[in-house]
Amino acid sequence: KNEVEQSPQNLTAQEGEFITINCSYSVGISALHWLQQHPGGGIVSLFMLSSGKKKHGRLIATINIQEKHSSLHITASHPRDSAVYICAVRYDDMRFGAGTRLTVKP
Amino acid sequence: NAGVTQTPKFQVLKTGQSMTLQCAQDMNHEYMSWYRQDPGMGLRLIHYSVGAGITDQGEVPNGYNVSRSTTEDFPLRLLSAAPSQTSVYFCASSRVGLAGRRDIQYFGAGTRLSVL
Numbered sequence: 370k371n372e373v374e375q376s377p378q379n380l381t382a383q384e385g386e387f388i389t390i391n392c393s394y395s396v397g398i399s400a401l402h403w404l405q406q407h408p409g410g411g412i413v414s415l416f417m418l419s420s421g422k423k424k425h426g427r428l429i430a431t432i433n434i435q436e437k438h439s440s441l442h443i444t445a446s447h448p449r450d451s452a453v454y455i456c457a458v459r460y461d462d463m464r465f466g467a468g469t470r471l472t473v474k475p
Numbered sequence: 476n477a478g479v480t481q482t483p484k485f486q487v488l489k490t491g492q493s494m495t496l497q498c499a500q501d502m503n504h505e506y507m508s509w510y511r512q513d514p515g516m517g518l519r520l521i522h523y524s525v526g527a528g529i530t531d532q533g534e535v536p537n538g539y540n541v542s543r544s545t546t547e548d549f550p551l552r553l554l555s556a557a558p559s560q561t562s563v564y565f566c567a568s569s570r571v572g573l574a575g576r577r578d579i580q581y582f583g584a585g586t587r588l589s590v591l
Contacts, residue, residue, distance in 0.1 A: 373517070400577075402579065402580070404582075410563065410584065410585050410587075411582070411584050411585070412565060412567075412582035412585075413582070414579040414580055414581070414582075417578070417579045455517065455518070457518070459577065462508075462520050462523060462533055462534070463508070463518075463520055463580075464534075465510075465517040465518040465519070466517055467515055467516060467517040468517060
């Protein structure tokens with residue numbers, strides 16, 4: 370069983386929809402990261418959080434340490450949000466989820 | 476500010492050949508790491524370094540060597556390439572803060588390697 374599970378694996382949405390991507394992990398962690406991988410392959414860090422909630426523009430990340438669960442929300446989704454979103458947790462080193470492929474259609 | 480620079484972007488090797496993937500960062504980050512990304516499996520840590528002269532193994536280190544002679548550079552060496560090493564390789568770096576906490580990671584653009 371992967372230590373980091375993401376759902377859904379694939380997600381298709383219409384422009385403007387509210388998006389939620391979930392991440393569950395099975396070990397105690399010091400931090401959780403959300404990454405975005407563009408269609409061209411580049412990876413960008415979106416958030417690093419160890420408690421509560423962070424917001425950046427239309428992106429919101431939350432974490433519940435007790436439940437070992439995090440969510441990434443995208444409000445008013447746009448086709449340029451189409452990418453693979455990756456959850457990663459850090460304890461001794463980094464463990465990554467397999468990613469959620471998001472496609473936003475105009 | 477170039478960030479994390481990886482070279483080459485693409486490489487094709489024959490089984491048994493050796494090569495070095497280069498990674499350099501100009502942010503004075505202490506922590507550097509190498510990952511491989513395979514379809515459906517997510518990124519997996521190969522080797523990492525917490526500073527010059529210090530390296531350690533990650534989840535999938537076999538067949539790879541690293542060294543960290545300077546803060547800026549962290550090359551990954553494939554000793555004898557095998558088809559199982561066909562993958563996309565990413566280098567990343569991050570600052571190490573108080574109590575060893577690592578900050579957000581900055582990723583290179585990736586190297587797509589095919590071993591025939």
